[in-house]
Every structure is written in structure tokens, then in C-alpha cells.
Amino acid sequence: MHPHLREGHHAVGETFPGAAAEPSGPPYGGMSGEGDNSQSVRSTPIGSAAIMGEMDAIVIGAGIAGVSLAYELSADREVVLLEAESSPATHTTGRSAATWIGSYGPPIVRRFAAESLPLLLDPPFETDGPVATPMSCLWIGINGRDDDVRRLAQDTGSTLVDGAEAERLCPVLRPGAVAVAAWDETAKDLDVMGLHQGYLRAFRARGGTLVTSARVVEAARDGADWVVTTTAGDVFRAPLVVNAAGAWGDIVGAVFGAERLRLEPRRRTIFQSPTRADLTGVPFTAGIDDGFYFKAEGDTVLCSPQDATLQEPGSPRPDELEIARAMEAVNEVTTLGLRSVRTSWAGLRTFAPDGNPVVRWDEKAEGYFWFVGQAGYGIQMAPALARHGAELIRAA
Ligand SMILES: Cc1cc2nc3c(=O)[nH]c(=O)nc-3n(C[C@H](O)[C@H](O)[C@H](O)COP(=O)(O)OP(=O)(O)OC[C@H]3O[C@@H](n4cnc5c(N)ncnc54)[C@H](O)[C@@H]3O)c2cc1C
Numbered sequence: 001m002h003p004h005l006r007e008g009h010h011a012v013g014e015t016f017p018g019a020a021a022e023p024s025g026p027p028y029g030g031m032s033g034e035g036d037n038s039q040s041v042r043s044t045p046i047g048s049a050a051i052m053g054e055m056d057a058i059v060i061g062a063g064i065a066g067v068s069l070a071y072e073l074s075a076d077r078e079v080v081l082l083e084a085e086s087s088p089a090t091h092t093t094g095r096s097a098a099t100w101i102g103s104y105g106p107p108i109v110r111r112f113a114a115e116s117l118p119l120l121l122d123p124p125f126e127t128d129g130p131v132a133t134p135m136s137c138l139w140i141g142i143n144g145r146d147d148d149v150r151r152l153a154q155d156t157g158s159t160l161v162d163g164a165e166a167e168r169l170c171p172v173l174r175p176g177a178v179a180v181a182a183w184d185e186t187a188k189d190l191d192v193m194g195l196h197q198g199y200l201r202a203f204r205a206r207g208g209t210l211v212t213s214a215r216v217v218e219a220a221r222d223g224a225d226w227v228v229t230t231t232a233g234d235v236f237r238a239p240l241v242v243n244a245a246g247a248w249g250d251i252v253g254a255v256f257g258a259e260r261l262r263l264e265p266r267r268r269t270i271f272q273s274p275t276r277a278d279l280t281g282v283p284f285t286a287g288i289d290d291g292f293y294f295k296a297e298g299d300t301v302l303c304s305p306q307d308a309t310l311q312e313p314g315s316p317r318p319d320e321l322e323i324a325r326a327m328e329a330v331n332e333v334t335t336l337g338l339r340s341v342r343t344s345w346a347g348l349r350t351f352a353p354d355g356n357p358v359v360r361w362d363e364k365a366e367g368y369f370w371f372v373g374q375a376g377y378g379i380q381m382a383p384a385l386a387r388h389g390a391e392l393i394r395a396a
Pocket of ligand 1: 060061064085088089091092099214217268269270347348350372373374377379381
């Protein structure tokens with residue numbers, strides 16, 4: 001507990017992501033369709049005294065964005081991390097596909113992903129095991145989009161291969177289904193919850209405090225400080241506020257009278273299907289047309305229709321029609337023979353209008369910093385993006 005925090009009824013000690021995981025849903029610890037953030041949550045027993053914290057910084061949102069930046073800031077500042085849900089990483093962070101793919105996304109994203117890789121391979125704090133383990137990625141040309149594969153190979157340094165080589169690299173590809181592909185051998189499988197827990201533990205070891213069931217609902221200026229109130233009625237005070245609220249970024253921004261970024265939360269579905277096919281050596285394989293991707297996950301195939309449906313912040317449900325469409329598309333080019341769904345979930349990937357992460361001071365609200373818009377790359381960019389955010393904050 002931070003010395004400036006009093007009466008910490010729900011300042012979390014050993015609460016780690018995954019505590020609320022359900023049997024059905026993402027295997028990484030997030031929740032499937034639960035944890036509706038639009039409802040106010042209160043964990044403080046009625047009648048108990050409120051926390052009053054005077055800090056150097058308040059970070060809002062304990063997904064990967066919030067924990068990584070809170071950790072960086074806590075090197076030389078007193079930081080409190082406020083999370084609306086009763087468990088951190090309940091939303092997008094607990095629902096990802098858990099991959100690092102350096103050839104994925106726009107140039108700025110690829111730059112931060114590349115800078116993050118050494119920190120994912122060798123984190124600057126203790127983790128329970130490796131965070132990043134080798135995986136390969138094959139981008140396949142389908143639906144007449146072979147030129148897009150060639151462009152991707154050129155832009156990202158991936159190796160351009162012909163159909164026969166693609167079939168060798170991905171043994172479940174149907175013979176003749178693919179004419180050209182790009183092979184990225186540098187990709188990694190990530191232990192997202194391991195990374196998230198590592199950040200949280202290291203943050204707390206530096207004196208940082210996580211408070212859950214603490215949705216920020218009010219904010220006011222008092223001199224050079226922000227005075228922030230949560231649904232539990234607790235009040236925190238600091239000259240710096242960081243918005244790392246993911247899909248809720250604009251909602252939280254409005255509380256502070258900040259700019260409206262016009263963030264777009266877009267639903268993405270994931271499902272796992274059993275298969276009789278031999279999954280040995282099957283790489284992460286993605287259609288270049290964004291129609292699907294799949295990877296081997298134990299004895300199942302983890303697959304996404306790559307849907308990107310605009311939706312209000314909340315807990316999205318998997319899209320059954322998209323699942324059916326993706327199964328058909330995967331079965332068309334592979335011998336996986338997907339027929340049923342063992343489990344499925346969905347999360348919101350939140351985009352800024354230009355598709356790049358927003359890491360900057362607000363132009364209207366003083367002492368208010370944006371750390372949102374991580375879209376579909378927030379895990380693989382996290383270490384370097386958090387360092388960049390902390391540098392910008394320190395430079396001010
Ligand atoms: C299906 C899917 C697959 C993905 N696959 C990958 C992948 O393979 N690799 C990769 O790098 N990325 C992937 N992503 C993207 C990645 O998961 C996100 O970019 C990342 O998790 C975003 O983290 P975040 O902390 O910004 O958001 P979140 O994890 O959603 O965290 C935001 C937090 O803010 C809290 N909050 C909101 N409002 C308030 C408030 N008022 N007060 C307090 N707290 C509040 C929320 O409760 C939430 O916990 C995937 C995403 C999805 C949906």
C-alpha cells in the first residue's frame with residue numbers, strides 16, 4: 001500500500017488478471033462476454049471510509065496499456081492505477097490472440113513492435129516463464145490479392161514464397177489453393193497474462209498501487225491538480241492523469257473536458273475448433289484479405305474471422321455469422337475440416353481515426369495525457385510504447 005493511500009479496502013494486494021476467468025472463453029485469463037463496464041461496480045463495503053490518495057500520477061485503466069505505462073512512471077513517481085472492473089485485464093487485454101508479428105500493421109506499429117521485441121524476450125522484471133516464444137507466420141495470397149502479399153514481403157522483409165513452398169511451410173494448406181505467400185520466421189507466441197502480471201508485480205514493487213472496482217466518473221481541477229472520483233466514492237488527487245481506458249477512451253476524456261478523439265472500438269471474434277488434422281508444424285496463417293487467421297493451440301485450431309465491426313464500448317459477444325463464414329473460408333484453403341466450435345469470445349480493438357496509437361498530451365485539458373488507440377497491436381507494442389509515453393511525460 002502506498003503511504004499516501006488511506007483505508008485501502010479495495011486497494012489490491014495480490015489480485016492478478018485471470019482471477020475471474022471463466023471455463024469458456026479466452027485461455028489467457030480475460031472474461032468471455034462478462035464484466036459489463038457500463039455498470040457501476042463497488043467493492044468497498046457500504047459505510048467504510050473512502051480512500052483519499054495524493055499522488056504524482058493517476059493512470060486510468062489496468063489493461064496492458066495502463067499497467068505498462070504505470071510501471072514506467074513508477075520508477076520516479078507515486079502512481080495509482082484505477083481500474084473499473086473487479087479484476088484487471090478483463091477487457092481487450094484478456095481476449096487477444098497472444099501473438100507478436102513484426103510484419104503486421106502500419107509502419108508506426110511495426111516500429112514499436114520491433115522496439116518491444118528485446119523487452120518481450122528479456123523483460124526488465126521477473127516473470128513466471130518466458131513471455132515470448134518462437135512461432136512463424138505465413139501470409140497467404142487469396143481472393144486475387146497476391147500483389148498485396150508481394151507488397152507486404154517487400155515492406156516488411158518477409159520472404160516471398162511460391163505455392164509449393166507455402167504448402168511445405170503450412171502442411172494443412174490444400175494443394176494448389178495458394179500461389180504466393182510471405183513467410184515471417186520472426187513471429188512469437190506471447191504469454192499475455194504473464195506479461196501483464198509481470199508489469200503489475202514490478203509496479204507494486206516500486207510502490208505503485210492498483211485499485212480495482214474503481215471506475216472514474218468525475219474529475220475537477222483544483223489548482224494544478226486533478227481531483228478524480230470513482231464509482232466507490234473514493235477521491236484521488238494528482239497533477240497528472242493518464243487515460244489508458246481502451247475502448248472507453250473518449251468516455252473518460254469527456255469526464256476531463258478533453259478533446260474528443262473519435263476513437264472507434266471494433267469487435268473482433270476468436271473461436272477454437274477441434275480438428276482431426278495433424279497440427280505439427282502449422283504456423284500462424286493469415287489470409288492477406290483479412291478474411292481469417294488461424295494458429296494451432298494444443299489439439300485445436302484458434303481462428304479469427306478478422307471481423308472489425310464498429311460497436312459501443314462494452315463486452316462484445318462473438319459473432320456467430322462471422323464464425324461460420326471464417327470456418328468456410330478456412331476449410332476452402334486447408335484440410336483442417338473445421339466443423340464445430342469448442343469455445344469463442346470477442347474483444348474490442350480500438351482505433352484512432354488514422355489507425356496509429358495516440359500517445360500525447362491533450363490539447364485542451366492540462367495535465368492530461370492520452371495513451372489509447374492501440375488497436376490490434378497493443379500487446380506486441382506495449383513495452384516500447386510505454387517507454388515512449390513515459391519519456392514524453394517526463395520531457396514536459
Ligand atoms: C480478438 C483480439 C485479438 C487480438 N490479438 C492481438 C495480438 O495477437 N497481439 C497484439 O499485440 N494485440 C492483439 N489485440 C489487441 C490488444 O489486445 C489490445 O490492443 C490491447 O489489449 C489494448 O489494451 P488496453 O489496455 O488499451 O485496453 P483494455 O485491455 O481494454 O484496458 C482498458 C481498461 O480500462 C478500464 N476502464 C475503462 N473505463 C474506465 C474508467 N472510467 N475508470 C477506470 N477504468 C476504466 C477497462 O475496464 C479496461 O480494463 C487483439 C485484440 C482482440 C480483441
